[in-house]
Amino acid sequence: MKSYVLYPGCVMPTEQYAYEMSIREVLPLLEIKLVDLKDFSCCGEPIKSVNQMLSLALSARNIALAEKEGLDIFAPCPMCHLALSESKRILDSDPAMNEKINKFLADEGLTYMGKSVIVNTLDLLHDIVGVENIKKLAKKPLNELKVATHYGCHLIRPSEIGRPDDSENPQKMEKILEAIGAKPLDYPEKLDCCGGLLTANLPESALTKTGQKLQKVQEQGFDAFIDTCPWCHRQYDSKQTKAGETVAAKLEVPVFYLTQLLGLSFGISSDKLGLDLNLSPVDKLNLGGK
Amino acid sequence: MGIVDLTSMGESQVKLRNEINERLSRLQDEISDYCYQCAKCTSGCEAHKLLELEPHKIVALLKRGLIDEMINSDVIWTCMSCFKCRERCPQKVAPVEILFALKNMAVASGKQIPGNYTAMLQSVLSIGLIQDVKSITTRDNKTKSRSDLDLPEISKPTDSTKFQMILSKLAVEKV
Numbered sequence: 001m002k003s004y005v006l007y008p009g010c011v012m013p014t015e016q017y018a019y020e021m022s023i024r025e026v027l028p029l030l031e032i033k034l035v036d037l038k039d040f041s042c043c044g045e046p047i048k049s050v051n052q053m054l055s056l057a058l059s060a061r062n063i064a065l066a067e068k069e070g071l072d073i074f075a076p077c078p079m080c081h082l083a084l085s086e087s088k089r090i091l092d093s094d095p096a097m098n099e100k101i102n103k104f105l106a107d108e109g110l111t112y113m114g115k116s117v118i119v120n121t122l123d124l125l126h127d128i129v130g131v132e133n134i135k136k137l138a139k140k141p142l143n144e145l146k147v148a149t150h151y152g153c154h155l156i157r158p159s160e161i162g163r164p165d166d167s168e169n170p171q172k173m174e175k176i177l178e179a180i181g182a183k184p185l186d187y188p189e190k191l192d193c194c195g196g197l198l199t200a201n202l203p204e205s206a207l208t209k210t211g212q213k214l215q216k217v218q219e220q221g222f223d224a225f226i227d228t229c230p231w232c233h234r235q236y237d238s239k240q241t242k243a244g245e246t247v248a249a250k251l252e253v254p255v256f257y258l259t260q261l262l263g264l265s266f267g268i269s270s271d272k273l274g275l276d277l278n279l280s281p282v283d284k285l286n287l288g289g290k
Numbered sequence: 291m292g293i294v295d296l297t298s299m300g301e302s303q304v305k306l307r308n309e310i311n312e313r314l315s316r317l318q319d320e321i322s323d324y325c326y327q328c329a330k331c332t333s334g335c336e337a338h339k340l341l342e343l344e345p346h347k348i349v350a351l352l353k354r355g356l357i358d359e360m361i362n363s364d365v366i367w368t369c370m371s372c373f374k375c376r377e378r379c380p381q382k383v384a385p386v387e388i389l390f391a392l393k394n395m396a397v398a399s400g401k402q403i404p405g406n407y408t409a410m411l412q413s414v415l416s417i418g419l420i421q422d423v424k425s426i427t428t429r430d431n432k433t434k435s436r437s438d439l440d441l442p443e444i445s446k447p448t449d450s451t452k453f454q455m456i457l458s459k460l461a462v463e464k465v
């Protein structure tokens with residue numbers, strides 16, 4: 001059993017509960033122990049447009065909290081994962097910045113050491129747990145469910161910072177989904193952005209981006225749409241009806257977190273995976289079962 | 291400390307502005323030799339079709355030093371941070387990073403922060419997170435909280451006064 005500090009961020013633990021629930025159900029079955037810590041704050045990425053220094057300091061503080069426990073960090077939100085990874089990269093390569101940030105952290109008795117590894121859901125499942133071990137637990141066949149994946153921009157770019165999958169042709173989610181009997185297929189819009197980050201200042205445009213992609217997914221006859229990011233999921237699942245209105249389409253695409261679909265295939269009950277929290281029509285696939 | 295300290299023209303902001311200005315002129319020096327205006331960044335830009343953002347033009351304007359013009363324009367706030375321009379530029383120029391610096395500059399210059407950014411920033415300063423825990427509605431219209439779902443208490447700064455104090459120190463010291 002390998003232990004990780006669960007760094008929850010903001011969006012997942014304040015509203016995207018299905019992601020957190022499914023993570024807490026699925027990972028222990030795969031021999032990953034999650035350790036909860038107090039005192040975490042936002043990673044800073046959502047306010048990077050306002051003040052980048054603040055973002056850097058917030059990320060460093062969160063890493064330092066986990067390093068105090070001597071554990072690696074699991075950040076399920078791709079945006080958090082990017083913020084923490086970028087801050088690590090800066091602090092590991094810029095001694096002057098490292099010193100300044102550590103002076104700031106010292107007020108709380110914290111130190112950034114640069115020892116903890118930072119992982120996301122995707123590399124944790126694919127690289128650390130491994131597809132073979134996932135396959136072993138899959139009991140409920142998904143009957144070749146035709147699925148479209150959505151990685152989310154922050155999960156794959158900028159590759160210079162070290163991201164969990166390839167920036168132009170990510171396939172790890174596909175490998176995981178194949179292991180549980182689903183049938184993932186590539187599609188032209190696979191790398192399109194959800195627009196979620198515009199929610200702060202241009203919410204209509206954000207929804208239009210979401211609607212445009214989902215409409216294409218629906219037209220291509222996919223059974224389900226799979227994501228791993230709480231920001232993306234909020235767009236595609238929680239706001240699907242509104243997103244449809246922006247492109248004058250009635251969207252009815254079942255959207256799942258990758259970890260929810262894994263849980264279902266492992267035979268975990270749908271209420272433990274928060275399936276009733278998905279606002280998209282996930283019932284239509286009849287995957288539930290208590 | 292409140293939002294004013296981080297976003298107004300107060301004393302500390304002058305220093306912050308100078309710092310961002312330095313960053314921008316560094317970017318200006320670095321990129322002027324590299325960007326050859328191929329517009330590959332713009333061809334894949336997620337905000338191009340919908341919101342008319344043209345990252346190659348942002349680079350060109352920076353090259354000419356038209357920083358004030360850009361920080362006064364709404365167009366810098368249309369970037370959705372997809373990082374495609376940074377990923378795909380054949381010359382390793384990163385328009386998205388220029389845009390972040392320009393937005394920071396606009397804020398430090400006391401320009402109106404658009405949309406919800408003010409509320410998010412205020413929330414981070416007061417509770418450490420961009421928003422507080424919400425009760426949510428299920429598909430069949432039931433209201434659920436974290437505890438209804440057997441989720442543990444949320445992790446956020448336990449000593450919020452201290453957290454605020456530290457952030458305000460940061461705002462003054464310009465880490």
Ligand code: SF4
Pocket residue numbers: 008009010011012041042043044045046077078079080081230420
């Ligand atoms: S990226 Fe995600 S959820 Fe992640 S702390 Fe930052 S805002 Fe909050």
Ligand code: SF4
Pocket residue numbers: 324325326327328329330331332345346349378379380381382383384385
């Ligand atoms: S920033 Fe890069 S991609 Fe964009 S025009 Fe300049 S060289 Fe081309």
Ligand code: SF4
Pocket residue numbers: 331334335336337338343345368369370371372373374375376385386389
């Ligand atoms: S990061 Fe911004 S400027 Fe760059 S391609 Fe994406 S939306 Fe366009």
